[in-house]
Amino acid sequence: MERDVHRVKFFHTADWHLGKLVQGVYMTEDQRYVLEQFVRAIEEERPDAVIIAGDLYDRAVPPTEAVDLLDELLEQIVVELDTPVLAISGNHDSPDRIDFGTAMMESRGLHIAGRLREEHKPVVLRDADGEVHVHLVPYADPAQVRHAFNDESIRTHDEAMLAITSRITGQMDPAARHILVGHAFVTATGAAEPNTSDSERPLAIGGAEHVRAAYFEPFHYTALGHLHQAHFVGSEKIRYAGSPLKYSISEEHHNKGYLVVNIDGDGNVSVEKRELKPLRDMRRITGPIEEIEAHPVCDDYVFVTLLNDNPVLFPMEKVRAVYPNALHVERRITAVRGTGEAGDTPEEAARRSEADPVSLFESFYLEVKGVPLDEPKKKLFADAFGGLLREEGEVR
Numbered sequence: 378m379e380r381d382v383h384r385v386k387f388f389h390t391a392d393w394h395l396g397k398l399v400q401g402v403y404m405t406e407d408q409r410y411v412l413e414q415f416v417r418a419i420e421e422e423r424p425d426a427v428i429i430a431g432d433l434y435d436r437a438v439p440p441t442e443a444v445d446l447l448d449e450l451l452e453q454i455v456v457e458l459d460t461p462v463l464a465i466s467g468n469h470d471s472p473d474r475i476d477f478g479t480a481m482m483e484s485r486g487l488h489i490a491g492r493l494r495e496e497h498k499p500v501v502l503r504d505a506d507g508e509v510h511v512h513l514v515p516y517a518d519p520a521q522v523r524h525a526f527n528d529e530s531i532r533t534h535d536e537a538m539l540a541i542t543s544r545i546t547g548q549m550d551p552a553a554r555h556i557l558v559g560h561a562f563v564t565a566t567g568a569a570e571p572n573t574s575d576s577e578r579p580l581a582i583g584g585a586e587h588v589r590a591a592y593f594e595p596f597h598y599t600a601l602g603h604l605h606q607a608h609f610v611g612s613e614k615i616r617y618a619g620s621p622l623k624y625s626i627s628e629e630h631h632n633k634g635y636l637v638v639n640i641d642g643d644g645n646v647s648v649e650k651r652e653l654k655p656l657r658d659m660r661r662i663t664g665p666i667e668e669i670e671a672h673p674v675c676d677d678y679v680f681v682t683l684l685n686d687n688p689v690l691f692p693m694e695k696v697r698a699v700y701p702n703a704l705h706v707e708r709r710i711t712a713v714r715g716t717g718e719a720g721d722t723p724e725e726a727a728r729r730s731e732a733d734p735v736s737l738f739e740s741f742y743l744e745v746k747g748v749p750l751d752e753p754k755k756k757l758f759a760d761a762f763g764g765l766l767r768e769e770g771e772v773r
Contacts, residue, residue, distance in 0.1 A: 385502055385509045385554070388419065389636040391430035391602030392620035394469065396443030398435070399624060399659075399678070400704035405442045410656040411621045412446075415635060416453050418651065419460055422637070425502055427460055430602030430618065431467025431516055431560030433475065451487060461486035463500055465515040467560040467602055472515060493517040493525050497545055499555075506642030508553040512545050512596075516560040516603075535567050535588050542592040549595070554644045560602045561588045565611040590615050597644040606631050607650060614646050623659040626680045626705075657702060666692065672699050683708040734762055 393412070397404045419427065434443055454460050466475040466489075476491030488500045490513035499510035522537035523529060526544075531537050538561060549555055564570045567589030590611040593599040599615040605628055607619035618636045623629065634652040659678040662669060666689045669681065679700045683689055685708060696703045738758050742750040750758075 384506075384639050384641045385426075385504050386422075386424045386637065386639050387426040387428055387556075388415075388424050389428045389430065389600045389616065389618045389638050390415065390621065391560075391600070391618045392432045392467070392605055393429065393447075394432055394435040394620065394622075394624060395447055396435045396439035397622075397624055402678075402702070402704065403440070403442070404622060404624070405440075405446060407622055407656045409446055411633070411653040412450055414653050415621065416450060416458075418635075419454055419458055423458075424460060424637070425504070426511070427454055427462045428511070428556075428558055428600045429462065429464035430558050430600045431465050432469045432602055433464060433467070434470050436469060437471035437474070455485055455487045459486070461488065461500075461502075463511050463513060463558060464489045465513050465558050465560060465602075466491045468516045468518075470516070472517075475515075488513065490515045493521060493541070495525050497548070501553075504642075508550070509556060509640060510550065510553045511556045511558060514541055514545075514557060514559045534561060534586050538588045538592055542595075546595045554640055555596045556640075557593060557596045557599045558601075559593075559599065562586045562603055563588045563590050563593070563601060563610050563615065565590050597640055598638060598646050600636075600638075607634065607636065613648065616648065621653050622655060623678075626659060626661060629660050659704075662700070666695055669696060670699060675700055676702055679703050681706045735759055 393408065395405070395408055397408070433447060451462060455462050464475075464487075466472045470491070472491040472493075474491070475489055482489070488511075493515055497512065499512045502509040502511060517525070517537065519531050519533055519537045522540060523531040526540055528540060531540055538559075542557070545557070564587050567587050569587055593615050594612070597614065601610075601615070601617045604617045605620040605624065607617055609616045616636060619631065619633060620628075621633055621635065623631060623633060632650075632652055633655065634650055637649045637651055639647045657677050660680075661682065662672075662679045663682045663684065665684050669683075677700065679696075679702070681692075681696050681700070681703060683692060683706065689695065689708065692706045692708070693703065696706050735755060735758060739750045739755065742754075
């Protein structure tokens with residue numbers, strides 16, 4: 378299929394998380410299965426570029442199989458299919474590893490921004506109507522932006538993104554069309570909103586990770602990564618592509634895939650969602666063990682809640698006789714706590730496990746000490762926990 382000379386067409390994807398472990402199971406085979414579908418779509422539709430909006434890997438030091446898979450996919454897309462790839466690092470990636478050899482690879486069409494730089498230079502695509510400038514903004518926490526821009530006033534993710542987008546918009550060519558590629562938690566107003574899954578590592582704690590969507594209004598399209606459910610934010614031209622696979626049971630009802638984006642000569646954007654078929658689904662199963670044992674054998678990744686009143690002997694072995702890839706089995710217990718309060722259901726326990734770390738520590742402190750956590754101690758905990766998050770991003 379020939380590329381359309383009257384508009385720029387690109388595929389927007391994000392959050393591949395190659396090397397991902399879910400409940401101790403590597404997802405590499407499943408990732409290869411869906412990403413091979415993605416490559417076949419590139420071969421059939423011939424987009425002008427592929428955009429990957431961060432989190433290529435799931436950890437800073439990915440396993441060899443994940444590195445090999447990314448290398449294989451990029452060779453197929455860039456070399457064999459002659460399709461440029463424009464990618465950024467996410468909060469799970471190592472900026473230095475992602476950045477390695479990028480200048481050398483740009484001549485082949487592979488543009489990867491691993492580290493934020495003070496000087497910004499867009500990647501330029503062209504069609505019959507002129508240039509499309511793609512602005513690659515790799516993930517950087519406020520401290521990194523503060524250092525790169527030598528601006529001590531930058532303290533939050535919102536302030537960091539404002540500084541970055543202000544620099545870009547101040548230098549934009551008004552004759553070109555503009556795309557921004559970023560990795561952040563963007564909300565319509567910059568206020569806290571629920572996350573889309575529990576497999577997304579928080580960027581900060583205490584409600585300081587959110588970024589206002591208004592900063593992206595000057596761009597004809599903003600391709601975002603970090604949140605795993607595909608959706609737009611405030612405007613249909615500010616979009617998350619979502620992850621290509623379900624990476625936690627909280628993503629059970631997500632429809633995974635990628636976005637096909639077209640930009641015409643006037644900068645008008647059309648977006649179409651394409652779904653990817655997983656090798657195995659990820660879903661919940663609830664029922665007594667006797668009922669579950671009567672199910673047909675299925676390879677799906679399942680999280681099982683048993684409704685038996687009495688304990689079940691060897692529950693995982695029994696479940697895996699029917700669901701060999703079962704990831705978790707629990708029994709719903711309604712035991713009474715010492716305070717006389719009913720025990721948590723699995724849903725309540727899940728909500729508690731996904732709560733903000735500061736809130737969890739406040740509750741723990743109150744329960745142990747009998748007095749509320751004061752603001753200085755709350756800030757001390759938030760700073761310490763934030764430091765651990767940054768350290769984890771460097772060594773994982």
